[in-house]
Amino acid sequence: MEANITERRRQTRSSIYRYLYETKEFCSRQSLSLALGLSLPTIYQNLTELMDGGLVCYSGETQSTGGRKANGLSIVPDARIAVGVSITENRLRFVAADLRLNELAYRKVPCRFSSNISDYGAFLARELELFLEESQIDHGRLLGIGIAVPGAITSGGHHIVLAPTLGLRDTDLEELTRQIPYPIFVENDATSSGYAEWFIRGGQSSIAYLSLENGVGGAVMVNGAAYAGDNRRSGEFGHMCVEPGGLPCSCGRHGCLEAYCSARRISDDLGITLKEFFDGVENHVWEYELLWNDLLRHLAVGISNIRMALDCNVVLGGFLTQYLAPYLPLLKRYVAVNDPFAKEIDYIQLGVLSRHAVPLGAALHFVQEFLSTV
Ligand SMILES: [Zn+2]
Structure with a gap:
């Protein structure tokens, strides 16, 4: 019962956040209430939580609604940050992006891929830390590190089946990512770019x-x-x-x-x-x-x-x-x-x-x- 109520509250908060994320129109408490069919006190309570969590803010815009000025609301894009890494045979690329996939920082490191994957993994972890430091990424806001590789990988992203340009076949990815102390996700490079183009x-x-x-x-x-x-x-x-x-x-x-x-x-x-x-x-x-x-x-x-x-x-x-x-x-x-x-x-x-x-x-x-x- 308690769990159900907590989940329902989470869903309500989530629907408000998603609406603010997706809408292109001016959005106020009143328009949220109308669009989502939620009472103003419910909207108010959830917005307070989202604002306290730093996820939503006033947009600075106001619009007149029947004599009163309503404050606009928007999500805070850089409330969370995700990092993407692209590995190829002759370079490493890092990008930091906010929740709207705006690029916040970029770094390219020319380097030969080494088939000694554990050494390369240590190098990757060091270069990643340098990038995070240089770009002044707040670790508290960092969601995780997505890594794209030019090869076929297994569905869980734990294993490279074949990556001809990296000279890898049947390789455990644990060796590559072990020294990175953040959540990791590994994906094929073309799938990654297709995903980004679809999203944008x-x-x-x-x-x-x-x-x-x-x-x-x-x-x-x-x-x-x-x-x-x-x-x-x-x-x-x-x-x-x-x-x-x-x-x-x-x-x-x-x-x-x-x-x-x-x-x-x-x-x-x-x-x-x-x-x-x-x-x-x-x-x-x-x-x-x-x-x-x-x-x-x-x-x-x-x-x-x-x-x-x-x-x-x-x-x-x-x-x-x-x-x-x-x-x-x-x-x-x-x-x-x-x-x-x-x-x-x-x-x-x-x-x-x-x-x-x-x-x-x-x-x-x-x-x-x-x-x-x-
Ligand atoms: Zn062919």
Whole structure:
């Protein structure tokens, strides 16, 4: 009985907090009472608790409601902070984010990944402490550390099944995270960035996220959760065949999307940086234009296959995407050729989190956990 009452009170407080978190409108005690069907004394009591806990504050706005001025209310975004870490073969990235996934601090550490995972774990723990110190993160507000790795991991996040770029196979993650004294969550990197892009778009129920970096990967987000598949290999768009018998791929087969559309294809084939490549494309360097056109045509095949299978928006992310905007109309024309349904290709979107989507998505795990338990 007592427990039921406590739980009911928590749910009421939670519904008030969630409403303030989600609403874009001006919000006062009166409008909360109307919207949630709760009495003013109940609203007042719960707001007092939320304000005492530092989670809600007056927004500084006022609005007139029938002669009286009502004070606006809002959540306090940095009442809690989550940290995201992205591990790749040649760098570590840290990001601190508030409850709205605003970036509060960022740090990049160039370093080679070491297959001596316990040594690397100690290095990671030290660099994390440095980041927290430098960014003056209050430990009392820290929710946890999300870690994104470029590999397939088991559902509990305790084990790496395979991470080719890190040279890991069947590896226990305990070794990596043991020396970090905060709550930890480990996720695949493409799933993390897909999660962040889904969240920041607010309201889109499902997206397919296609990440274009040195590897090509992705994630399928359905109603705010990653669709993992039976073997946690859903969203492996990089190894969809787009040209049977075509270019060799890192997976050992031929004709995969990754073989055609990875950033590595540009840097390895031509031995130049992406910036140099796109400057060349813009200046009509014939060889560069030819490669870029071939990449776009195969990307279009990949995108239309994803669209045919999932019938949702396809969000393009990863560092190659920062150069894509001028070529989006051409890419859409190529996609239109393969799409028997759409009159207009309005389902391709460019990622908005640009280069920090991976660590932000890792941090997002703890933000969502907090929002579901507040
Ligand atoms: Zn492949």
